Amino acid sequence: MLLDDLKNIVGRKGWSTSADVLDPHLTEWRDRLRGRALIMVSPNTTQQVAQIVQACASERVAIVPQGGNTGLCGGAIPDESGQQVLLSLARLNAIRAVDANDFSMVVEAGCILSDVQRAARDQGRFFPLSLAAEGSCQIGGNLSTNAGGINVLRYGTARQLVLGLEVVLADGTVWNGLRSLRKDTAGYDMKQVFLGSEGTLGVITAATLKLYPEPGETATLFVALDSAQRSVDLLARVRESFGDRIQAFELISDRCLRFVARHIAGSVRPFAEDYPWFVLCELVVDEQQALLEDMLGRALEHELIVNAIIAKSAAESESLWRLRHSISEAQKFEGGNLKHDIAVPIGRIGEFLTRGDALLASLMPTARLVAFGHVGDGNLHYNIAQPADADAAAFMQQGTVLTDAIYELVADMGGSISAEHGIGVLKKAHLKRYRSATELALMQSLKMALDPQNILNPGKVI
Numbered sequence: 001m002l003l004d005d006l007k008n009i010v011g012r013k014g015w016s017t018s019a020d021v022l023d024p025h026l027t028e029w030r031d032r033l034r035g036r037a038l039i040m041v042s043p044n045t046t047q048q049v050a051q052i053v054q055a056c057a058s059e060r061v062a063i064v065p066q067g068g069n070t071g072l073c074g075g076a077i078p079d080e081s082g083q084q085v086l087l088s089l090a091r092l093n094a095i096r097a098v099d100a101n102d103f104s105m106v107v108e109a110g111c112i113l114s115d116v117q118r119a120a121r122d123q124g125r126f127f128p129l130s131l132a133a134e135g136s137c138q139i140g141g142n143l144s145t146n147a148g149g150i151n152v153l154r155y156g157t158a159r160q161l162v163l164g165l166e167v168v169l170a171d172g173t174v175w176n177g178l179r180s181l182r183k184d185t186a187g188y189d190m191k192q193v194f195l196g197s198e199g200t201l202g203v204i205t206a207a208t209l210k211l212y213p214e215p216g217e218t219a220t221l222f223v224a225l226d227s228a229q230r231s232v233d234l235l236a237r238v239r240e241s242f243g244d245r246i247q248a249f250e251l252i253s254d255r256c257l258r259f260v261a262r263h264i265a266g267s268v269r270p271f272a273e274d275y276p277w278f279v280l281c282e283l284v285v286d287e288q289q290a291l292l293e294d295m296l297g298r299a300l301e302h303e304l305i306v307n308a309i310i311a312k313s314a315a316e317s318e319s320l321w322r323l324r325h326s327i328s329e330a331q332k333f334e335g336g337n338l339k340h341d342i343a344v345p346i347g348r349i350g351e352f353l354t355r356g357d358a359l360l361a362s363l364m365p366t367a368r369l370v371a372f373g374h375v376g377d378g379n380l381h382y383n384i385a386q387p388a389d390a391d392a393a394a395f396m397q398q399g400t401v402l403t404d405a406i407y408e409l410v411a412d413m414g415g416s417i418s419a420e421h422g423i424g425v426l427k428k429a430h431l432k433r434y435r436s437a438t439e440l441a442l443m444q445s446l447k448m449a450l451d452p453q454n455i456l457n458p459g460k461v462i
Contacts (some may be wrong), residue, residue: 001040001058002055002056002061002193004039005055006039006041006052006055006085007039008043008279009041009043009048009051009052009055010042010043010048010052013042013054014041014042014043014044014048014175014403015039015040015041015042015267016039016040016042017038017039017040021040022037022040024069024077024085025037025066025069025086025088025259026039026077026086027077028069028072028073028076029069029070029071029072029338030069030072030331030337031048031098032074032426032441033074033077033081033425033426034077034080034081034085034394035077035078035080035084036078036079036082036338036452037064037078037079037080037082037084037085037086037403038061038082038083038084038085038086039085039086039093040085040086040087040088041085041086041087041088042088042089042090042091042094042172043087043089044091044092045092045175046092046168046206047174048169049087049089049092049203049205050168050172050173050174051172052085052087053168053169053170053171053172053203053455054171054172055169056085056451056455056456057080057172059172060085060453060455061083061085061455062083062085062264062454062455062456062457062458063084063085063086063087063113063173063203063455063457064076064077064078064084064085064086064087064199064342064457065087065089065138065140065144065199065203065204065455065456065457066086066087066089066141066312067089067090067109067110067138067139067140067141067144068090068112068133068136068137068138068141070133070136070137070141071145071421071422072339072416072421072424072426073143073421073422073425073426073427074199074424074425074426074436074460075144075145075199075422075423075424075425075457075460075461076090076141076145076199076424077217077425078331079459083237087203088110089108089109089110089138089140089141089203089205090110090138091110091215092108092109092110092140092205092206093108093110093111093112093113093138094111094339094388095108095111095116095119096108096123096206097210098120098123098125099180100123100124100125100211101426102180102247103120103125103210103211103212104163104180104208104209104210104211105125105127105209105211105446106178106206106207106208106209107119107139107206107207107209108140108205108206109138109139109140109141109143109203109204109205109206109207110138110139110140111138111139112134112135112136112137112139113129113130113131113133113134113135113137113138113139113142114134114141114273116129116209116420117129117134119132120211122139123423124214125211125212125214126204126211126212126214126215126239127161127211127212128151128154128155128161128212128243129147129148129149129151129158129161130149130150130151130210131148131149132324132325132326132327133326134149134163139182139207139209140204140205141156142160142167142173142418143158143194143195143196143204143207143397144157144195144196144197144198144199144204144421144422145158145196145259145420145421146158146195146196146420146422147420148237148374148377148379148419148420149374149420150248150250150324150374151247151248152250152374152377152379153246153247153249153376153377154244154245154246154247154248155212155375157420158195159195159196160190160210161209161210162191162195162207162208162209162210163179163181163182163208163209164177164178164180164181164191164207164208165177165178165194165195165204165206165207165208166178166204166205166206166207167194167203167204167205168202168203168205168353169202169450170201170202170282170450170451170452170453170455170456172387173332175190175202175207175410176334177190177191178206178207178208179208179330179440180208180256185274186294190389193325194400194448197461198420198422198423198424198457198460198461199393199456199457199460200447200451200456200457200458200461200462201446201447201450201451201456202456202459214229214280215247215284216284216286217284217287218247218283218284218285218316218317219283219285219289219292219310219311220280220281220282220284220310220311220316220320221279221280221281221282221292221296221309221310221311222279222280222281222308222309222311222320223278223279223280223281223296223299223305223307223308224271224273224275224278224306224307224308225275225276225277225278225279225304225305225306226275226276226277226303227276227277227304227350227365228251228253228276228277228349228350228353228371229349229350229351229353229354230277230304230305230350231249231277231279231350231375232346232347232349232350233304234279234299234304234305235249235301235346235375235376236296237298238281238283238295239256239305241292241295242283242284242285242291242295243286243293244267245283246281246282246283246284246376247282247284248280248282248374248376249279249280249281249282249374249376250279250280250281250324250373250374250375251277251278251279251349251371251372251373251374251375251380252278252279252323252327252372253276253369253371253372254276254277254278254328254407255368255369255370255371255385256370256371256372257269257278257323258332259327259330259331259333259370259385260323260326260327260330262330262333263329263330263334264322264326264329264330264331264448266312267322267323267326268319270309270320270323271307271309271322273307274324274355275306279305279375280320280321280323280324281355282317292310292314293310295462296308296310305404312389315380315381315393324372327372327381328345328381331370331383331385334368334385334386334388335385335386335390335392335395336385336386336390336392336395336396336399337370337383337385337386338383338384338396338399338402338403339381339383339421340380340381340382340383340384340403340406340407340417341379341381341415341416341417341418341419341420341421342379342380342382342406342407342408342410342415342418342419343375343377343380343410343416343419344378344380344410344413344414345378345413345414345415346375346376346377346378348413348414349375349378349380351413352380352409352410352413352415352429353371353380355369355409355413356369356382356406356409357369359405359406359409360384360402361426362418363376363405364384364398364402364403365402366387366390367384367385367386367387367402368384368385368397369382369383369384369385370383370384370385370387371383375413377419378415378419380419380420382406384399384402388391404428407430407433411434416434417430417431417434418431422461423460423461423462424461425459425460428459428460428461428462431461431462440462443462444462447462
């Protein structure tokens with residue numbers, strides 16, 4: 001019997017069917033989806049993962065891999081049938097090796113992202129993937145969704161930070177591709193098949209990650225703007241002065257800060273005055289503080305910015321970044337909200353926001369825009385909070401019209417409906433609409449080739 005086999009594979013501490021234990025794993029962060037599971041298994045070795053997959057494959061039972069369950073598209077939630085096996089990678093959490101001279105490390109899929117960062121830092125190295133959920137998200141989930149975060153401008157997405165992978169395939173075979181080579185043209189680059197595939201093509205169990213030198217002395221700026229387009233102009237100016245030393249460049253709307261100040265204890269708005277838009281920027285300055293001050297002075301003179309502060313200490317910097325990382329949490333207190341993780345060409349961000357304002361005004365003028373994102377890579381979190389006096393359930397039902405219109409605008413501007421959150425369940429229909437038949441057929445062919453029984457996270461992505 002499958003349940004007995006699974007229990008034997010992981011041992012007494014590695015499985016649960018308890019409703020209380022499973023409950024947090026059966027719904028996504030916003031509680032928009034809820035599923036059921038036959039059992040949750042938590043292996044602590046790659047071999048156990050392989051045995052679980054083999055057992056499920058022999059019975060044609062579906063498996064849903066899950067990391068920290070911080071995703072926003074339902075990609076790690078089982079369906080409502082109660083017949084799927086939930087595969088938690090949380091116990092597969094060893095830092096296998098850190099090679100400071102090779103600027104690489106090997107980590108297991110269940111490692112918390114902040115622990116990965118810390119392990120690199122302990123060896124005098126820097127792992128740049130950073131996002132709001134880094135204290136609870138797991139690196140396997142980050143890689144399976146090709147996570148982005150705040151440092152993409154300088155270091156790229158998760159895809160660019162991986163040198164090798166270890167993956168359990170749909171028949172239980174283990175592919176060990178944990179190489180740390182920077183140059184390797186021997187055949188296809190197989191790791192790229194699994195990065196961003198959301199557990200539908202294989203189960204990532206470990207990864208060789210690329211490390212960097214510690215960035216050195218950094219400066220944190222918080223800048224006020226009179227329009228969102230000014231952020232694009234300012235980015236160009238900062239690039240002229242600092243080149244690739246820009247760690248992060250984040251656009252934040254005034255409503256974001258008001259929500260954070262209202263709901264997150266200890267939050268303090270940086271300026272006494274009100275401004276419509278802000279940029280939070282992290283730069284590697286080393287000993288070039290004078291260059292930074294000169295650049296800001298010229299930006300003020302040319303009216304690219306209207307106010308600015310430079311964090312005077314690590315504590316001040318942390319306080320400013322806490323404002324940015326608290327936006328999604330604060331928005332939850334404002335009722336129903338629609339999240340749109342979109343990307344448009346960097347130079348057209350201002351145009352997109354202007355056209356988006358007009359669109360929102362025509363469809364639901366009392367809805368509240370909560371916009372923020374990563375200007376340097378064109379990724380905006382274009383979120384819509386319900387009108388203050390609206391019913392949340394009714395708003396979410398009506399929201400499909402808003403979402404469809406926003407995605408049409410994104411497509412018209414040559415953008416993408418998913419920049420870093422993935423597709424999961426919630427964006428499947430839109431993926432079919434905004435990817436060509438040829439591209440979708442290629443995806444289906446890849447899925448059928450690697451998972452012919454459709455047991456790996458079925459119903460997700462495609």
